[in-house]
Amino acid sequence: xxxxxxxxxxxxxxxxxxxxxxxxxxxxxxxxxxxxxxxxxxxxxxxxxxxxxxxxxxxxxxxxxxxxxxxxxxxxxxxxxxxxxxxxxxxxxxxxxxxxxxxxxxxxxxxxxxxxxxxxxxxxxxxxxxxxxxxxxxxxxxxxxxxxxxxxxxxxxxxxxxxxxxxxxxxxxxxxxxxxxxxxxxxxxxxxxxxxxxxxxxxxxxxxxxxxxxxxxxxxxxxxxxxxxxxxxxxxxxxxxxxxxxxxxxxxxxxxxxxxxxxxxxxxxxxxxxxxxxxxxxxxxxxxxxxxxxxxxxxxxxxxxxxxxxxxxxxxxx
Amino acid sequence: xxxxxxxxxxxxxxxxxxxxxxxxxxxxxxxxxxxxxxxxxxxxxxxxxxxxxxxxxxxxxxxxxxxxxxxxxxxxxxxxxxxxxxxxxxxxxxxxxxxxxxxxxxxxxxxxxxxxxxxxxxxxxxxxxxxxxxxxxxxxxxxxxxxxxxxxxxxxxxxxxxxxxxxxxxxxxxxxxxxxxxxxxxxxxxxxxxxxxxxxxxxxxxxxxxxxxxxxxxxxxxxxxxxxxxxxxxxxxxxxxxxxxxxxxxxxxxxxxxxxxxxxxxxxxxxxxxxxxxxxxxxxxxxxxxxxxxxxxxxxxxxxxxxxxxxxxxxxxx
Numbered sequence: 001x002x003x004x005x006x007x008x009x010x011x012x013x014x015x016x017x018x019x020x021x022x023x024x025x026x027x028x029x030x031x032x033x034x035x036x037x038x039x040x041x042x043x044x045x046x047x048x049x050x051x052x053x054x055x056x057x058x059x060x061x062x063x064x065x066x067x068x069x070x071x072x073x074x075x076x077x078x079x080x081x082x083x084x085x086x087x088x089x090x091x092x093x094x095x096x097x098x099x100x101x102x103x104x105x106x107x108x109x110x111x112x113x114x115x116x117x118x119x120x121x122x123x124x125x126x127x128x129x130x131x132x133x134x135x136x137x138x139x140x141x142x143x144x145x146x147x148x149x150x151x152x153x154x155x156x157x158x159x160x161x162x163x164x165x166x167x168x169x170x171x172x173x174x175x176x177x178x179x180x181x182x183x184x185x186x187x188x189x190x191x192x193x194x195x196x197x198x199x200x201x202x203x204x205x206x207x208x209x210x211x212x213x214x215x216x217x218x219x220x221x222x223x224x225x226x227x228x229x230x231x232x233x234x235x236x237x238x239x240x241x242x243x244x245x246x247x248x249x250x251x252x253x254x255x256x257x258x259x260x261x262x263x264x265x266x267x268x269x270x271x272x273x274x275x276x277x278x279x280x281x282x283x284x285x286x287x288x289x290x291x292x293x294x295x296x297x298x299x300x301x302x303x304x305x306x307x308x309x310x311x312x313x314x315x316x317x318x
Numbered sequence: 319x320x321x322x323x324x325x326x327x328x329x330x331x332x333x334x335x336x337x338x339x340x341x342x343x344x345x346x347x348x349x350x351x352x353x354x355x356x357x358x359x360x361x362x363x364x365x366x367x368x369x370x371x372x373x374x375x376x377x378x379x380x381x382x383x384x385x386x387x388x389x390x391x392x393x394x395x396x397x398x399x400x401x402x403x404x405x406x407x408x409x410x411x412x413x414x415x416x417x418x419x420x421x422x423x424x425x426x427x428x429x430x431x432x433x434x435x436x437x438x439x440x441x442x443x444x445x446x447x448x449x450x451x452x453x454x455x456x457x458x459x460x461x462x463x464x465x466x467x468x469x470x471x472x473x474x475x476x477x478x479x480x481x482x483x484x485x486x487x488x489x490x491x492x493x494x495x496x497x498x499x500x501x502x503x504x505x506x507x508x509x510x511x512x513x514x515x516x517x518x519x520x521x522x523x524x525x526x527x528x529x530x531x532x533x534x535x536x537x538x539x540x541x542x543x544x545x546x547x548x549x550x551x552x553x554x555x556x557x558x559x560x561x562x563x564x565x566x567x568x569x570x571x572x573x574x575x576x577x578x579x580x581x582x583x584x585x586x587x588x589x590x591x592x593x594x595x596x597x598x599x600x601x602x603x604x605x606x607x608x609x610x611x612x613x614x615x616x617x618x619x620x621x622x623x624x625x626x627x628x629x630x631x632x633x634x635x636x
């Protein structure tokens with residue numbers, strides 16, 4: 001059986017070249033949406049707009065980890081959706097460690113001093129001995145945990161129940177004694193998870209359980225010297241509560257890679273909130289080489305009728 | 319036998335408290351230089367000025383790694399000099415990785431964009447796959463090498479001959495085929511060491527062999543996208559050559575923690591050289607807890623007449 005692949009990405013030519021190198025059997029490229037396209041490799045936004053014009057669609061490989069557009073209950077679900085995992089962990093670990101070091105090492109302060117010709121040799125901080133809390137410990141969180149341990153940190157993890165990373169020193173779950181999740185238990189678990197943290201990092205996907213999980217209550221539970229980093233999804237943050245926490249110095253700072261609305265509107269208060277750094281959804285870039293590798297591996301499984309890697313559960317949302 | 323310790327550091331009270339906790343036998347504190355002081359724990363600068371007023375001096379534990387003042391041939395050498403090692407590796411690794419990430423992740427550029435309300439999502443770089451060259455692979459270099467490998471880098475090391483770190487992928491030495499060092503071989507070794515590097519990090523101590531080792535020739539051998547970091551000693555750099563390389567964009571940038579003269583004079587061109595970041599000798603801070611631990615361990619060896627750890631060879635200079 002022949003398969004027809006539609007690629008929806010500004011890097012289309014790069015993907016074609018990489019896929020051609022793998023000499024996959026029975027695979028042709030489509031230049032545009034067509035009735036015989038059964039496979040899509042693409043970014044969520046352009047892909048969702050063509051879903052309804054691909055009657056033969058059987059498998060869609062997302063180029064990104066985040067696949068919210070496909071989860072809309074009004075959208076079709078009669079195909080296998082796979083995303084990319086495991087490739088972002090290293091990149092996002094670099095990002096997190098980079099901004100923790102910017103904070104500890106006073107990198108901006110020293111540069112300001114340099115501009116004013118001031119010999120700014122005030123004490124530096126260190127990652128060693130600090131405590132980092134990870135909201136979400138999937139493949140990305142596990143790599144951040146491993147990197148944090150490498151630098152001598154203590155690692156806490158908050159998950160629904162899974163405890164897959166051995167680099168997490170202590171887990172917190174929103175579970176009753178019978179193992180069922182509850183709203184009360186969630187508040188209790190988040191309070192003890194947040195208490196005494198030096199750094200809080202959100203890596204949670206956007207689901208009904210994670211919306212605005214970083215709220216005034218959680219921010220209040222953090223020490224005043226804590227730094228918050230969001231590399232998960234903007235929807236996980238109560239933006240007003242975060243702005244208030246920063247304006248009132250309830251926490252030391254925030255580094256945000258993701259936002260409820262992207263790109264952020266020019267009128268958004270985040271642009272001018274004190275001690276807030278923004279990085280415009282660049283923390284976990286998709287490198288075509290990595291994504292092509294996943295696509296090629298999955299295609300080989302697909303033609304054999306085997307289960308694909310990184311399949312997304314439409315109900316669970318990840 | 320009773321011993322009398324003089325502490326020369328702004329953190330004197332902290333050191334006293336830490337040493338008291340260890341309940342060392344036969345140890346008293348001196349408040350000022352005195353004929354019966356036989357041990358000094360101190361920073362090089364204040365310590366060198368009192369050397370001649372301590373006739374009973376038997377052992378001097380430096381609080382810093384760099385001990386140049388004591389190596390002056392005109393200064394006395396009739397005592398055991400020990401410095402601190404192994405404690406800076408982690409801290410300096412943090413510093414190096416921090417500034418590499420500032421560079422790769424465009425941390426300053428994104429902040430400038432934020433000030434102008436620009437959604438700056440240009441591609442980010444990564445440490446993965448990059449090549450770092452370490453000038454000097456002692457205990458600090460070895461820890462930087464290990465950290466670089468953790469982040470997926472290729473590591474080159476330049477040393478006089480030692481190959482002690484297993485995290486270095488390839489070593490370079492200034493040796494003739496008979497194993498003797500030569501000026502010609504040094505130039506050849508440095509050229510091939512520098513060729514194709516993404517990052518060059520100097521960790522060499524200040525000795526006759528390392529003075530101005532980072533000269534125009536070495537800087538010319540680096541690719542134009544390379545970043546230079548100096549956490550060794552300022553004397554290792556030909557400052558004029560570095561300023562010229564930066565002004566002419568022969569390299570992408572430099573991060574300097576150390577300088578020929580410290581603090582740097584207000585007139586020094588470094589303050590305004592493009593793509594130059596300065597950090598005012600803060601890369602490897604001496605934490606009193608770490609230093610006190612070394613002193614206590616060495617004191618226990620000292621009273622038993624055993625060889626001390628981290629002894630400095632006055633001739634070799636480290």
